Amino acid sequence: MIEKRAFYIGGQWVCPAAPRDHQVINPSTEEACAVISLGDQVDTDKAVAAAKAAFPAWAVTPLDLRRTYVERILAQYYIRAEEMAQAISMEMGAPIDFARNSQAPCVSEHIEGFLSALDRMEWAHDMGPEAPGTRIVKHPIGVVGLITPWNWPMNQVTLKVIPALLAGCTLVLKPSEEAPLSSMLFAEFVHDAGVPAGVFNLVNGDGAGVGTQMSSHPDIAMISFTGSTRAGKAISRTAAETLKRVTLELGGKGANVIFADAGEEAVTKGVRRMFNNAGQSCNAPSRMLVERPLYDRALEVARKAAEETTVAPAAKSGSHIGPVVNRAQWDKIQDLIQSGIDEGATLLAGGTGLPEGLNKGYFIRPTVFADVRPGMRIEKEEIFGPVLSMLPFDTEEEAIQIANDTEYGLTNYVQTADKARARRLGLQLNAGMIEMNYRSLGDGAFFGGVKSSGTAREGGIWGINEFLIEKAISDWN
The missing domain is CATH 3.40.309.10 (Aldehyde Dehydrogenase; Chain A, domain 2)
Known part of the structure; x- marks a missing residue:
């Protein structure tokens, strides 16, 4: 039995505030393959506080250096790609060859895509003759909460974590409690890449617990969620109390x-x-x-x-x-x-x-x-x-x-x-x-829908822009 009860907060693995074991079930065998802990409000608050403390320095970290950290995460994936495939296969039932060839490689494919998009990003521009001296500048929105599903775990983790980091945001990730092992391995990639403490945090939990706590937290500026339409509506209602940005990638019936x-x-x-x-x-x-x-x-x-x-x-x-x-x-x-x-x-x-x-x-x-x-x-x-x-x-x-x-x-x-x-x-x-x-x-096209499928735009330039806000500044010239 794999035991992974700790959370990644402030650059280290820490024990949960209170024990709350949750078994991860191998869907091929119907037997428990791992045990994690589900967080509570204390754990969520600690993670958000770590991200909030790290934000000012990370937001002004030179873009080239943020890029270097992401490249190091990619290097860690290449070293441990087989571990990632094995984790995904066990936790959510993807056949091992499919996990190796399609599920796990989402990490490298999306990171490489975002690094390419980064070269085409426009971070600031003048309004032009109609507004002389007015400058439009993009900057990170702040601390973001990321809630990801079990069906394509690394696809969604990478589509959220990497653009948030490149944009200059700090974050708290709550992966699905059904498939948390791949995300915990991803957290090891981030740690071994040397990403500064508090920039990336991970707390396991369920939607009613940690998910709701993140959606309502006053120090989280944005929630990015992938999952069911029902849950997306609930998150939107909860987040409305703090007027945070919410981006949703939900269901489909293609x-x-x-x-x-x-x-x-x-x-x-x-x-x-x-x-x-x-x-x-x-x-x-x-x-x-x-x-x-x-x-x-x-x-x-x-x-x-x-x-x-x-x-x-x-x-x-x-x-x-x-x-x-x-x-x-x-x-x-x-x-x-x-x-x-x-x-x-x-x-x-x-x-x-x-x-x-x-x-x-x-x-x-x-x-x-x-x-x-x-x-x-x-x-x-x-x-x-x-x-x-x-x-x-x-x-x-x-x-x-x-x-x-x-x-x-x-x-x-x-x-x-x-x-x-x-x-x-x-x-x-x-x-x-x-x-x-x-x-x-x-390559570089976004992933996202309309109506009850949500309106998120993940991937490429659009994916990075999700985590940025624009500021208008006069008398720039």
Whole structure:
């Protein structure tokens, strides 16, 4: 059993103010793999005080030196990348090869991206002839609280911690209590990189405890949160009392609009993309809208792709998908699958219960529903598991209407050989990100949505700007 009860506060690992053990469960085995402590108000206050004390010096630390510290964090990751992959695989169930190739490398990919963006940042500029002598200057907002999820732990930690550091903010990180081990290892990277004491702090806890304490804390100037829409709303309400900035990256219910000219391969890719990370991605293409001439063939192709998707424990090498993170998620997904059956959707593959050959672990059968109607629970609710809903459409206008008829607006997808049509949909689909023909957004593009998906803009120049405020100064010249 791994024991990691300490918090990282003021440049050192310190014991919690009061014991409050929490078991971290390996979702492949349903057994405890580690024990951490959940913090209380005293721990949160200590961490915020350390960040507040460190802020004045860090805010004026030369940018080149802040950059050097981040480069040292990156160097620590390269030394210990395998440890990071192992931690992620154990705590949240990512298959080890996927953890090595996709989950852990988020650290290096995002750090390198932010360092590149740093070279393009404009930190100050004159207003121009219309406002002679007026200077606009960007500076760090202050102490920030970062609350991160379990599904892509290092993706979200790196997308928040690194731009905050580069911007000149000091911070308190609360990782998910479901997957804290990777973040505690990241804290070791920060420590070994020599980042000054108090600049980075970590307190483990749950949302109702440390999360709420950070959101309401008068000395925290900003909260950056990734998680459920429900929790994002609660954080916004709590943070409103202290008028702090809140940036939210929340849930999604992405539509993947496949026109007939995209062909069968687009369907196969869409199923595989949906099942990636066991469906535990907020930008998953969970609603597949297929143009009528391709629809019947698409059902067979999707069924075959689902049946070819294997499920196995996270420690096993291979290209399979692993479990979902915990029992609560497993139960929720089972209920939603059953609701699809009860509401009359056609079950093409998968269904309720454990996959064949597995008698423990939070594993879900890769599931595909056909003939899903708008308004069904599986079409409306974010499932956060390997469950795909397929709907036919007849016209471009109908596809747009169905795709936009959701409270969410994170990522939508379009597959077509018609460039003009792709551009039309790109402009009319209501989401923060539109991916065409499975081509990823370019380096430096932000990640973020609209509506109930939140309006955060993480990554690249946008990600650094999230942690900056602008000041107007007259008579500069």
